[in-house]
Amino acid sequence: xxxxxxxxxxxxxxxxxxxxxxxxxxxxxxxxxxxxxxxxxxxxxxxxxxxxxxxxxxxxxxxxxxxxxxxxxxxxxxxxxxxxxxxxxxxxxxxxxxxxxxxxxxxxxxxxxxxxxxxxxxxxxxxxxxxxxxxxxxxxxxxxxxxxxxxxxxxxxxxxxxxxxxxxxxxxxxxxxxxxxxxxxxxxxxxxxxxxxxxxxxxxxxxxxxxxxxxxxxxxxxxxxxxxxxxxxxxxxxxxxxxxxxxxxxxxxxxxxxxxxxxxxxxxxxxxxxxxxxxxxxxxxxxxxxxxxxxxxxxxxxxxxxxxxxxxxxxxxxxxxxxxxxxxxxxxxxxxxxxxxxxxxxxxxxxxxxxxxxxxxxxxxxxxxxxxxxxxxxxxxxxxxxxxxxxxxxxxxxxxxxxxxxxxxxxxxxxxxxxxxxxxxxxxxxxxxxxxxxxxxxxxxxx
Numbered sequence: 367x368x369x370x371x372x373x374x375x376x377x378x379x380x381x382x383x384x385x386x387x388x389x390x391x392x393x394x395x396x397x398x399x400x401x402x403x404x405x406x407x408x409x410x411x412x413x414x415x416x417x418x419x420x421x422x423x424x425x426x427x428x429x430x431x432x433x434x435x436x437x438x439x440x441x442x443x444x445x446x447x448x449x450x451x452x453x454x455x456x457x458x459x460x461x462x463x464x465x466x467x468x469x470x471x472x473x474x475x476x477x478x479x480x481x482x483x484x485x486x487x488x489x490x491x492x493x494x495x496x497x498x499x500x501x502x503x504x505x506x507x508x509x510x511x512x513x514x515x516x517x518x519x520x521x522x523x524x525x526x527x528x529x530x531x532x533x534x535x536x537x538x539x540x541x542x543x544x545x546x547x548x549x550x551x552x553x554x555x556x557x558x559x560x561x562x563x564x565x566x567x568x569x570x571x572x573x574x575x576x577x578x579x580x581x582x583x584x585x586x587x588x589x590x591x592x593x594x595x596x597x598x599x600x601x602x603x604x605x606x607x608x609x610x611x612x613x614x615x616x617x618x619x620x621x622x623x624x625x626x627x628x629x630x631x632x633x634x635x636x637x638x639x640x641x642x643x644x645x646x647x648x649x650x651x652x653x654x655x656x657x658x659x660x661x662x663x664x665x666x667x668x669x670x671x672x673x674x675x676x677x678x679x680x681x682x683x684x685x686x687x688x689x690x691x692x693x694x695x696x697x698x699x700x701x702x703x704x705x706x707x708x709x710x711x712x713x714x715x716x717x718x719x720x721x722x723x724x725x726x727x728x729x730x731x732x733x734x735x736x737x738x739x740x741x742x743x744x745x746x747x748x749x750x751x752x753x754x755x756x757x758x759x760x761x762x763x764x765x766x767x768x769x770x771x772x773x774x775x776x777x778x779x780x781x782x783x784x785x786x787x788x789x790x791x792x793x794x795x796x797x798x799x800x801x802x803x804x805x806x807x808x809x810x811x812x813x
Contacts, residue, residue: 552565602663
């Protein structure tokens with residue numbers, strides 16, 4: 367019983383209890399940070415949460431930002447599934463979107479403005495997109511898909527650190543909007559560009575999948591003429607090594623199935639989307655929300671995963687906890703439990719009250735405003751104060767190759783986005799050469 371107040375005292379001393387982050391209209395908030403800054407940052411005494419939120423809201427490519435200690439603002443063109451929580455003063459805001467529920471996926475690439483071609487599962491297999499651009503997604507969401515040109519230079523390379531090696535059973539899912547004749551949707555790239563497991567569009571309405579054995583066995587493919595050109599199709603392929611059954615799916619319905627009997631599958635290789643080297647068939651059109659699982663999904667699970675990238679943090683299939691039978695506790699045992707709970711609740715209330723009374727510092731994200739309030743996006747924003755040429759503290763100083771420009775009089779207008787030509791995203795994040803640094807910014811830096 368005395369362990370509870372001891373734990374509460376420790377939590378109070380470390381600041382875990384009582385941590386309260388201010389809300390911003392149109393954003394979700396969580397603690398932590400992640401890499402991937404490719405929008406000019408602002409830092410210095412007087413940088414406020416309002417300033418940071420307005421900067422992100424007014425930038426066409428910003429989807430999230432990290433705010434630190436009332437002096438650092440890092441806007442980003444990507445977010446992350448998991449944040450690094452090692453520094454409790456980092457507060458992370460996502461614009462108008464919830465965190466993806468990647469559930470039990472071994473790889474998930476949303477291919478939208480929020481996640482780009484990064485692996486939203488956090489397993490580290492972030493894709494590198496080349497020759498692509500953002501386009502309208504399957505739910506009508508702007509920038510909710512990647513557009514592929516149908517050329518050899520338009521594709522995504524996805525590494526495989528071992529987490530994408532499903533070895534036996536698997537499920538591949540994706541939303542596709544085909545405008546060309548044929549091309550790879552998901553293609554494992556074998557040694558010397560050899561064939562491995564792959565899901566393709568073949569001329570021109572056929573969805574086709576072939577499961578290649580780990581021993582090089584070339585099994586029979588399974589296909590069906592079900593694709594609707596110039597329209598969104600929710601497609602997938604499953605293989606169950608227990609039954610030896612290979613199946614393909616369109617819009618949640620199984621459309622073809624074949625017994626192939628492969629024991630282990632060739633998935634130990636990296637993946638390429640939309641292009642296979644040495645093959646003139648290139649996928650043209652849009653692709654969104656590629657998902658990979660290491661088991662064969664049922665129809666119910668495939669239907670549930672359809673909107674997993676639609677920004678619903680509670681979407682997708684979940685775990686069901688079954689009811690358990692009564693343990694048959696005696697009346698004395700129940701009475702003892704009730705008394706223990708009441709005592710514990712009383713101690714909890716006392717300790718929380720003590721934490722609130724004895725805290726000598728406001729929470730880090732609220733040092734300028736100890737009473738957190740929702741920040742409206744029409745709030746009058748005060749420009750940050752002029753800071754010294756060399757600020758005394760910057761937790762993430764800009765790298766040498768991108769030295770920050772000198773400070774300027776903050777009474778001038780602060781640019782909300784770098785000048786440049788048409789936006790063409792390149793992931794993972796880096797400073798886009800089409801976006802030169804803005805003229806004479808106030809303490810801007812790239813991290």
